[in-house]
Amino acid sequence: QPWLSPQVTEGPEDSPDTTQTVESVISHLSPSNKETITVTLHGATNLPACKDGSEPWPYVVVKTTSEEAKNQDSKAVTSVTSEPTKAPIWGDTVTVEIQAEDVGREDVILKVVDNNKKEELLFYQIPIKYLRVFHPYHFELVKPNKTGKANEDTAKTQLYATVVRKGSFIPRQVDGNHRALEVFVRGINEPLINNPSPMVVIARVVPNYMEFKVSQLNQDPASLGLPFTPLSFPIPSVMNFDVAQVSQNGCPQLSKPGGPPELPLWNQSFLFQGRDGATNFSEDAALVLEYYALTSMKGGESWTFSKPLGVSVLPLKSHLYPEMLTGKGLNGLRIERLPITDTKLKTINGEAPTVDLSFQLLSSEVRPSLLHNCWPCSGLGSGLQGW
Template identity: 80%
Template sequence: MGRKKKKVTESPEDPLNISQSVESVINHLSPSNKETIMVTLHGATNLPACKDGSEPWPYVVVKTTSEEVKNQNSKAVTSVPAEPTKAPTWGDTVEVEIQAEGAGQEDVVLKVVDNKKKEELLSYQIPIKYLRVFHPYHLELVMPNQSEKANEATAKTKLYATVVRKGSFIPCYDGCNYTALEVFLRRVNEPLVNNPSPMVVIARVVPNYKEFKMNQDPVSLGLPITPLSFPIPSMTNFDVPPVSQNGCPQLSKPGGPPELPLWNQSFLFQGRDGATNFSEDTALVLEYYPSSAMKGGESWTLSKPLGISVLPLKSRLYRKMLTGKGLNGLHVERLPITDTKLKTINGEAPMVDLSFQLLSSEAYMTATG
């Protein structure tokens, strides 16, 4: 899984095509009898130079080991940065499909490729059997850089990606009345006057918001990054802990333009993670970050939100859903963004528009805008 010499035949994708094919409407389920591996490539640091010593112009090809063995071209390809760089930012989401019965024997392969010469710079393999279905893994893939001294911090190349293994149905778990809670985040309601860049959102459902807020520190905010050391990652790195007080954070695509961010993004929170246990303490928490925070630097982190929205998921809200239109969902038009310096054109703190629904069956349709 180290550096290869063979040429790569896949070419980078147009960013607009990637956005339209995957990110605009995310379907949380794979087709029947199949599994889908969804990979969001955030960025990388300290990529190796090309063989001739030149700066790489990198993109990523995602494929399965079956496609690799059969020399099949993959359609899961990111775009390229505007110019050559060793620290690219992509923000692209791509998918590969596999037959469900063969998932245990497959790996998902992430290849970093130079666009100029179609030269493979790095390759990472992740056994699909290690991935818990529907759990979002926010990964830091670490590979020793052969061109540097092994004992230096700069000797490690790091690729940042979120990987989700999706099945064709959501399993029911004992003790859960519903399989999942789907949250659909639409937009900021009023134009902003002091927001310099598109925003990304980290969404989570926490079992006890008071405890979450009281114990809030840099570790609980942002994304929990799981480091994986290659060429052989440990299976224990993929273990998912029991319900965490920090919830199970998920990351949105960037919402723009800066003056009026629009996401139209769906998040799926599992009943097994406590997301459907409406109580006096449970809450949906949205953290807003500038997308520029994901660019450059030695690590890919989000630690200082521009603001936070909190929607208590109390039992009376649950009853309201049941006495309304069944499980077709509730629409919250004006959820405030608090703890923020952001202002609208009216000089007020901004608000966001979202809806959510409980999912009680094992098959369902994704919410639409």
């Protein structure tokens, strides 16, 4: 079917503004009785040419199988690249919504489309039931070449995307009340004099920071940037969707781009699951924030991040735990001027920059009114009313 290049009716969105606002924060929870699939399209390599041999001018359409069967247009469409290319970079996040009862029979479809001729260049289909709720999957979607053989030496087409399946409530922990840790990163505090592009943040909670650093020094791919899981099509294996109980390298998440370059602002909320070990405060655990130039995301033979511009590390020591359970914890525990280290970034005062962040534990006892009033930039908002 993909090689027939069917016509696509959806058109691309306008290019997004990299300056984030509170209103642009995407909710962590789906509406009641529904599930939301959030897809961030990072980029692709070795896209096929159009039928007439011309260079593609690509964008991506995301929809459900039921929308596809009914020929319904999807609103989940990325922007188009600035010029024709076989190695696009998008960085756009789109969402589709399904009824919770339909999860077992719905798939999410990703189509890469040429903007000039509306030709369908690529078609991927992922069963939603395979996705663990709230886990951020970073996929390398691998398509066989036109001979149908995925293992030939010729360059394979690869699409890079992060997919998150969101439910209307956070699963309860078997061994405790705390379901998740929410971290809110505002932005760089001081104007920068040597940052040429918007930035993204990769955030993770690791159970043992020293062991994590050893993994990075050893160039363990799971500890560097966004580790991508290959998915081979047309039929991906259910084994590719397995998730380790507690990962030594955490479950990294990627922010939206933050701009302008001289003072990046993200207003980004990250949700880390208690079942991934994110609520197990200890002397070794840490929140790790890595900052990357948006231009460091590059295509070519592979798609990856280059070296980070800097790193912030917040030890999640045991003494923070009772602080977050006291009255002031209802406002979120605020950390001001957390340093960005291992960096060449400089502020107008010639110093290394800092960031402010807030975080809080989420449990079955937290009332939605408190979260909504005291965590104004949170991605949870009123969606917690189903608890």
